[in-house]
Amino acid sequence: MVGGFRVHREQDGAGEGVQEFIGHYWAALVYFVAFYTAPHGEPDVIKPGLALLACLALPAAAAPAPVENPLAAAIARDYQAKLAPLYDYLHANPELSYMEVQTAARMASELRAAGFEVTEGVGKTGLVAILRNGKGPTVMVRADMDALPVEEKSDAPNASKVKVKDMNGNIVPVMHACGHDVHMTSLVGTAHQMAARKSDWKGTLMLVGQPAEERTGGALDMMADGIFKRFGKPDYALAMHVIADVEAGKIEVSEAPFSGADLLEIVVHGIGTHGASPHMGKDPVVIASQIVLALQTVVTRDIAPREAALITVGSFHAGTKGNVIGDSARLELTVRSESDDARAKLLAGIKRVAENTARAAGMPEDKLPEIRHTDRPVPPTLNDKALMQRLRGVWSSKLGEGIFDKGYQRGGMVGEDYAHFIYGQGIPSVYFVIGGTPGGQVAAARAGKGTIAYNHSPLFRVDAEKSIQTGVLATTTALLDLMKR
Numbered sequence: 001m002v003g004g005f006r007v008h009r010e011q012d013g014a015g016e017g018v019q020e021f022i023g024h025y026w027a028a029l030v031y032f033v034a035f036y037t038a039p040h041g042e043p044d045v046i047k048p049g050l051a052l053l054a055c056l057a058l059p060a061a062a063a064p065a066p067v068e069n070p071l072a073a074a075i076a077r078d079y080q081a082k083l084a085p086l087y088d089y090l091h092a093n094p095e096l097s098y099m100e101v102q103t104a105a106r107m108a109s110e111l112r113a114a115g116f117e118v119t120e121g122v123g124k125t126g127l128v129a130i131l132r133n134g135k136g137p138t139v140m141v142r143a144d145m146d147a148l149p150v151e152e153k154s155d156a157p158n159a160s161k162v163k164v165k166d167m168n169g170n171i172v173p174v175m176h177a178c179g180h181d182v183h184m185t186s187l188v189g190t191a192h193q194m195a196a197r198k199s200d201w202k203g204t205l206m207l208v209g210q211p212a213e214e215r216t217g218g219a220l221d222m223m224a225d226g227i228f229k230r231f232g233k234p235d236y237a238l239a240m241h242v243i244a245d246v247e248a249g250k251i252e253v254s255e256a257p258f259s260g261a262d263l264l265e266i267v268v269h270g271i272g273t274h275g276a277s278p279h280m281g282k283d284p285v286v287i288a289s290q291i292v293l294a295l296q297t298v299v300t301r302d303i304a305p306r307e308a309a310l311i312t313v314g315s316f317h318a319g320t321k322g323n324v325i326g327d328s329a330r331l332e333l334t335v336r337s338e339s340d341d342a343r344a345k346l347l348a349g350i351k352r353v354a355e356n357t358a359r360a361a362g363m364p365e366d367k368l369p370e371i372r373h374t375d376r377p378v379p380p381t382l383n384d385k386a387l388m389q390r391l392r393g394v395w396s397s398k399l400g401e402g403i404f405d406k407g408y409q410r411g412g413m414v415g416e417d418y419a420h421f422i423y424g425q426g427i428p429s430v431y432f433v434i435g436g437t438p439g440g441q442v443a444a445a446r447a448g449k450g451t452i453a454y455n456h457s458p459l460f461r462v463d464a465e466k467s468i469q470t471g472v473l474a475t476t477t478a479l480l481d482l483m484k485r
């Protein structure tokens, strides 16, 4: 049913109460139909008068009885009892990348209490929780655990007031401004549902709490720590991210949810001289400026127009004084792609443009620009097409087509280090997004009538109840299909 899980928040209260109150089979049935089929329906928008009117107009036997989703009802109960307090704790107590010590400890205790065998300290502060349930596929679900050095300015009651010393010794504010607290709470919720349904599935469920996603290092560290050798290589892998411009209560899935990223620096050499005698040297500011502009033609002229590719020069440092031509300039770039071919063309194009721009300025061969990676590259997160189609079908049939936020279009080329778990591993994987913002706000923003505080904003605030329940529902529904008996 469309939005079936939302309805079930009402099942414990208003829904059944109304049925008794009206005491008339058809009136009650139509009331429920109105509930269940209201688009984006908050139950309080359904007017009893409207239901009554519909009742009078409805021919007998035309209305199908709504299908209940007991899983959604169970998740709603678990949210009130256990997940809401867990989310409150995690949101109010964020920790920076590689410093997720209390977070990992809390996650370990939650997952142990759910019956999982938990190993901590995998890839520094990561953890792996295993639930074995006979012979069957091993399925991995990953949640990231780190927060950001952002000062929370949202009006959430559990807003973070945390300040810590970061790895460089600076005192910084900390906030779960990317929703990783939603991912962790959903992971625990999924653990509860799967542990309660062991008779419905078989295999090994492997839940991963990954550190340092925001520094794009945690997944690689867990791989370097032999996660798949120690705990088994998954037959399938799942992950999700809450996104501010997707409607809370909905999900979406696409072939390339995240891009690959290369972070580079280019040191452009020049020959220093007096600012009033440029002919006596080679000006690195001019050479580097030409490189910055020429790099944009690598994207537009070397890459096929329908292929995703991006080069951003985010940092440009040179010189000390207006009348001095220095001897170097330093550029820092992020380079994004979604295929090996595009990535190779971008990296080759950057080298070609940088070196030949310097040659054109007359720089000697031993003083051409130096290009190097400043960080470990991140591969693109690409969904397995067959698995994506299978899960789309499962979600659609179990949760209704309305579960998808079809108005969402990924615009940027954000990266995600989850890719290190699956890229080149031959593990079919699906990474999906879940909504974080009430539907009305999303619709208004898409119509150009308002803005949404996006992930990483100090004002980022998700509808945690809906987001987390949707995360658990979508993940558990997928797992019950992939691991079905």
Ligand SMILES: [Zn+2]
Pocket (backbone or CB within 6 Å): 178, 214, 455, 456
């Ligand atoms: Zn983030």
Ligand SMILES: [Zn+2]
Pocket (backbone or CB within 6 Å): 178, 179, 180, 213, 241
């Ligand atoms: Zn994130």
